[in-house]
Amino acid sequence: LIMPAISMQGGPARATALVRVSPRRWLNLQEYQSKKLMQDSGVTVQRFFVADTASEALEAAKRLKVKEIVLKAQILAGGRGKGVFDSGLKGGVHLTKEPAAVGELAGKMLGFNLTTKQTPKEGVKVKTVMVAEALDISRETYFAILMDRSCNGPVMVGSPQGGVDIEEVAATTPELIFKEVIDIFEGVRDDQALRMAANLGFKGPLEKQAADQIKRLYELFLKVDATQVEVNPLGETPEGQVVCFDAKINFDDNAEFRQKAVFAMDDTTESDPLETEAAKYDLKYIGLDGNIACFVNGAGLAMATCDIIDLHGGKPANFLDLGGGVKENQVYVAFKLLTADPKVEAILVNIFGGIVNCAIIANGITKACRELELKVPLVVRLEGTNVQEAKRILSESGLPITSASDLDDAAKKAVAAIAKK
Secondary structure, three states: OOOOOOOOOOOOOOOOOOOOOOOOOOOOOOHHHHHHHHHHHHOOHHHHHHHEEEHHHHHHHHHHOOEOOOOOOOOOOOOHHHHHEOOOOOEEEEOOOOHHHHHHHHHHOOOOOEEEEEOOOOOEEEOOOOEEEEEOOEEEEEEEEEHHHHHHEEEEEEEEEOOOHHHHHHOOOHHHHHEOOOOOOEOOOHHHHHHHHHHHOOOHHHHHHHHHHHHHHHHHHHHEEEEEEEEEEEEEEOOOOEOOOOOOEEOOHHHHHOOOOHHOOOOOOOHHHHHHHHHHOOOOOOOOOOOEEEEEHHHHHHHHHHHHHHOOOOOOOOOEEOOOOOOOHHHHHHHHHHHHHOOOEEEEEEEEEEEOOHHHHHHHHHHHHHHHOOOOOOOEEEEEEOOHHHHHHHHHHOEEEEEEEOOHHHHHHHHHHHHHO
């Protein structure tokens, strides 16, 4: 299964041409953005408005004209319901029957930091709140559409046991997991949608209503080039309505060229600034706690490099993957990112040139060393395509670059370079 990446975080049970393939970090959407995508595809969600000020939140609460309102702080981190604001307000999700209270509560949320189990210690500043209709849930089910390699296409997965960890349901009561393979040419057939709705436990008119929601979710799946749309819970209300209360969506990064509107919504405010900057240049960067920067091509080689540094008594400061179609400018940017981390005391370059030209790497390294006036030890191990030319470039550069014969030698030399300081 493909793990989800984008979450419409839920509150309490009361509902609240040629394209180059390159690695990138997960796309981050706020809850209201994901709900808007679903709403635009005819999927039933709670009625809601978005507000950036307390007065807008108050006005939104009045416009809803409902018995009860749920106010949700919009941050990417989970655990909002039990979070604490530096304004003193407890909880990032609040239920109220009084529109006036919405404005007051929003005033204690907007512009203040909310700290949860998933945020940094200082919390995350809340810039937007979602004002939504609060609905009771009489029953919760689980439904997802995802790409499954074993079926060579999309698959529907459902269970009448929703609102809980689906992996736990699969482990303890596998008979409650239902699967329907979707023919990519036919789409979701009426009989499939009705069968899944029945398996989810919807009865009478709710069965047809749930089947309609299932088909609309598949339309959304195709429309936005998703690799997964997971709804948990897909619930029914006491009034007899089937509602998607909480969803997670994963998009196909390779479809960014035709999903510009979706990818333009990417919220990077809670991401590591270095990670965000790296993504602009098609570099994959993950910060770690050590002091030896790793500059590698390929995720497998990057993980092996981190492991061998650790084996020899060092600690990796990051995971930076250049990928395959590397250009000289990307090497320069990579060095700029690595040296921007104050924890870095040495840099280890480990490149295996299959589709990567080692000479391009070497030219990028020498340019970066000169223009950035590199102050930390640099150990370089190159192997593969055009490696002899690359070694010549480095040796004739006159720069203090330590060459290594293999990965083990490189790791030892990087650790030793720090020990000498």
